Amino acid sequence: MFGRVWAWSKSHGMLVDALRVAPLFVLCLGMAIPYSSITPHDPGTYLGVAGYLGLSALLLVPLLWRRRRPLVVFAVVALVCFGQWLVGTDPLPANLAVLVALWSVTYLSSFRWALAACAVTEVGVWLALVHWDQVTLSLFFSGSILVVTIWITGLYANTRRRYLESLEERAERAERERDQQARIAAAAERTRIARELHDVVAHNVSVMVVQADGAGFAIDSDPEQARLAVRNISKTGRAALAEMRRLVGVLRQDEAPGTDYLPQPGxxxxxxxxxxAGVPAELRIEGPPCELPEGQQLAVYRIVQEALTNALKHGGPGVRGLVELRYGAAELTLRITDDGRGAATPRSADGHGLIGMRERVGMYGGAVSAEPRPGGGFEVLATLPVAERKAA
Structure with a gap:
């Protein structure tokens, strides 16, 4: 319950401050009519009802901002009180605003500023007694007791506030650590599942290879045994596929439903x-195409996608791109360039995009580089070896 009230008061600071100062406003309004009949200490400094209300507003209205700017509000109220003393105007009920401002400084500021505000308020008490020509130790001591009591109350409230803020901070930190631990545990579990997936696939593929070899040897001498081996291959393959889909489904549980069975691009x-791509780009293909494994096709597709995305993000307005795919006798060369800001754009060499490119190309024994072009723009160059060249 207290926590909800605390949170509400923090999010509605101006309203809370207005409610706390409202009794002072009511007191000053209630004293407006009696003030007109009070005999002033110095008739030459009598303000009248209009002056009384104006000076009261000048003292009380700044208190609405005491939560946001406690030091500024205290300084304004203290200066108004000092000006009132210089003019010689008698103290008003609104002068209690300086005590409210003192409490706000003590509650919201450091101990150094709280001590300074307390000292200024003590000087104000002394000046008020001088104005009334009643400078006695007993009266000053009585006024000081009130000031110090408010000051100590503010210090206690400040300590309580800092304690609550520390509790909130610790709760938030604990929540972040709990979420981090959950992510670490999830990552560890996914790593375990990935290893399990590797073992399942490797085992089943090994079984299928052995059965396929047996079927190849028995297809002429024992057709029935060959058919049985082929059926076992089909059964093993289906089981491996089902197990792989189950494990990969766990690994990809954060993706949109239905994406597990979509074919990968090539x-x-x-x-x-x-x-x-979002930027004007041209595709050029050189050399006779050859058939590539799906994994290599996906690697080429992702490299082009990442390079064009970087051109769109960092190339600046009017950037254009060029994608060149060249089939060689022993390797495939992929070159993506753009004419954007290039070297003027800060692109980290250790970015996740380049790391992903290196991992994809490294799987097939290739190499990749990404760097600004001397004449401006940016270039990504990747080479992938072609193991078996077949006419497409």
Whole structure:
């Protein structure tokens, strides 16, 4: 219950301050009519009802901002009181605003500023007694007791506030640590699942290879045994596929439903990728195409996608891109360039995009580099070895 009230008061500071100062406003308004009949200490400094209300407003209105600017509010109220003393005006009920401002400084500021505000208020008490020509030790001591009591109350409230803030901070830190531990545990579990997936796939593929070899040897001498081996291959493959889908489904549980069975993009979708990249780009293909494994096709697709995305983010307005895919006798060369800001744009060499490119290319024994071009722009160059070249 107290926590909810505390949170509400923090989010509605101006309203809370207005409610706390409202009794002073009511007191000053209630004293307006009696003030007109009071015999002033010095008739030459009598303000009248209008002056009384104006000076009261000048003292009380700044208190509405005491939570946001406690030191400024205290300084304003103290200066108004000092000006009132210089003019010789008698103290008003609104002069209690200096005590409210003192409490706010003590509650919201450091001990040094709280001590300074207390000293200034003590000087004000002394000046008020001088104005009334009643400078006695007993009266000053009585006024000081009130000031010091308010000051100590503010210090206690300040300590309580800092304690509550520390509790909130510790609760937030504990929540962050709990979330971090949950993410670490999830990552560890996914690593374990990935290892399990590797073991399952490796075992089942090994079984399928052995059965396929047996079927190849028995297909002429024992067709029935060969058919049995083929059926076992099919059964093992289906079991491996089901297990792989189950494990990969756990690994990809944060993705949109239905994405597990979508085919991965390849070279056939490269032209569409370049066309929809968000920047004007051209695709050039050189050399006779060859058939590549799906993994290599996906690596090429992702490298192009990452490079064009970087061109869109960092190239600046009017940037244009060029994607060159060259089929060689022993390797495939991929070159993506843009004419954007290039070297003028801070692109970290250790960015996650380049790391992903290196990992994809490294799986197939290739290499990749990404750097600004001397004449401006940026270039990504990747090479992938072609193990078996077949006409597409």
């Amino acid at each position: 070279l056939a979708q490269l032209e569409e990728l370049v066309r929809q």
